Amino acid sequence: MPDLSDGSAQLFNRPCLAKRVRLQIDPVSGKPVLLNQEAVILLNRTGYEILEQCDGTRTLTEIIEELGNRYAIAKTTLTQDVSQYVEKLNQKGLLQWI
Amino acid sequence: MDLTDRPYGLLAELTYHCPLHCPYCSNPTRWEKQFELDTLEWEKAIQEAAELGVLQVGFSGGEPLQRKDLELLVQIARKAGLYTNLITSGLGLTENRATRLLESGLDNVQVSFQAAEPDLADGIGGVTNGHKQKLRATEIVNRVGLALSLNVVLHRFNIESLSEIIAFAEDLGATRLELANTQYYGWAYRNRSMLIPTRAQVEAAARIASGARQRLAGKMTVLYVLPDYFTNRPKPCMNGWGRRYLTVNPSGFVLPCPSAWEIPGLRFDTVREKPLHWIWQTSESFNRFRGTDWMPEPCRSCPQKEIDFGGCRCQAALLTGDPSNTDPACELSRHHHLVQEAVDREVDHPAIDSSIFRRNP
Numbered sequence: 001m002p003d004l005s006d007g008s009a010q011l012f013n014r015p016c017l018a019k020r021v022r023l024q025i026d027p028v029s030g031k032p033v034l035l036n037q038e039a040v041i042l043l044n045r046t047g048y049e050i051l052e053q054c055d056g057t058r059t060l061t062e063i064i065e066e067l068g069n070r071y072a073i074a075k076t077t078l079t080q081d082v083s084q085y086v087e088k089l090n091q092k093g094l095l096q097w098i
Numbered sequence: 099m100d101l102t103d104r105p106y107g108l109l110a111e112l113t114y115h116c117p118l119h120c121p122y123c124s125n126p127t128r129w130e131k132q133f134e135l136d137t138l139e140w141e142k143a144i145q146e147a148a149e150l151g152v153l154q155v156g157f158s159g160g161e162p163l164q165r166k167d168l169e170l171l172v173q174i175a176r177k178a179g180l181y182t183n184l185i186t187s188g189l190g191l192t193e194n195r196a197t198r199l200l201e202s203g204l205d206n207v208q209v210s211f212q213a214a215e216p217d218l219a220d221g222i223g224g225v226t227n228g229h230k231q232k233l234r235a236t237e238i239v240n241r242v243g244l245a246l247s248l249n250v251v252l253h254r255f256n257i258e259s260l261s262e263i264i265a266f267a268e269d270l271g272a273t274r275l276e277l278a279n280t281q282y283y284g285w286a287y288r289n290r291s292m293l294i295p296t297r298a299q300v301e302a303a304a305r306i307a308s309g310a311r312q313r314l315a316g317k318m319t320v321l322y323v324l325p326d327y328f329t330n331r332p333k334p335c336m337n338g339w340g341r342r343y344l345t346v347n348p349s350g351f352v353l354p355c356p357s358a359w360e361i362p363g364l365r366f367d368t369v370r371e372k373p374l375h376w377i378w379q380t381s382e383s384f385n386r387f388r389g390t391d392w393m394p395e396p397c398r399s400c401p402q403k404e405i406d407f408g409g410c411r412c413q414a415a416l417l418t419g420d421p422s423n424t425d426p427a428c429e430l431s432r433h434h435h436l437v438q439e440a441v442d443r444e445v446d447h448p449a450i451d452s453s454i455f456r457r458n459p
Contacts (some may be wrong), residue, residue: 020206020245030152037183093319
């Protein structure tokens, strides 16, 4: 059985910020930041570009395709990295699947 | 001071009045009645906190719902760009109020439960029908569409029903469950011999919590931290003194942690008299245990010193009489026997109703 723990099982599902999570700009650093009542995650540009697309209307595949248009990264690498990133945030309760 | 040291979280203790009387309450055991900050004073404090870099505010108490201006304060905080969390017993939360809080921009509601079983819960809270009102509050939170998290303080009387507590939180639709082992300061310290669980209870609870965390990943976040009395190494208290968090108490005193009020010999400044950035950056109280220069041995030469920050100053003060000692929760502390003796001491037939319950100020 293939190992699906990297989130690739979710390729056709739609990630969405969890209900109590906010994505905004940190006025002190000028960087995007992901917030809930406990977590403060300062994001780099790629993290932000992934998360701003996690609005529940796009599948993970569509998000990966869009990033593929912006960056010259091999599709397999991109799929693996984005899937893992999204899965990690899901485990932390910051993202949910629709 | 390192300029990257900015506060992320503000705990706004709006009032020390509360309908509950939990024997482990984190509010001060000695509190002279003083005028609470008014709306304008809180507005100034919240705006100054945002300018300082704070991104999250927890409205707490006591019971913050007892403040009629809570909705206004939530609006002010949201306008300042802060993530807003209401930390409440749930008592006093009507549908009308919850709707207004939602419209004011409240992000999350954290409701405390004392146990999953109503009689035990009300016995711990020292209140009649409190549990029932809390259940109603969680229904209201879900109905109006606010996010719900639960907090349950664990001790000898409820830690064995951890599985029931977790199932209870799932049933209520919580997105997050904090299982908070009692920390023995203030009221809890007075009741320590009664509340402290056995080593076997703590170990069994850790296994149950870890199973639940894996089973519920992605659905409900389960947070369980081993109590420092049982870990042999201290907790990284507040992620370091004056490093990430600040607390403003009902009279406007600014504290590096909610329990710091009871540390003897420290003088705190108030937002009534001083700008918050001065208190954070320059005040004596915030610099007293900041960084690592204040540390005595064995902390000073310890490789863990930037990880656990020497543990908890309140605990060092309470157990050893000197807040600059190594936290006795650390096995390297020469006072560690004080913690071990408390763990090993058996109390015959402990009963929750023989505890000293918190009194309102």
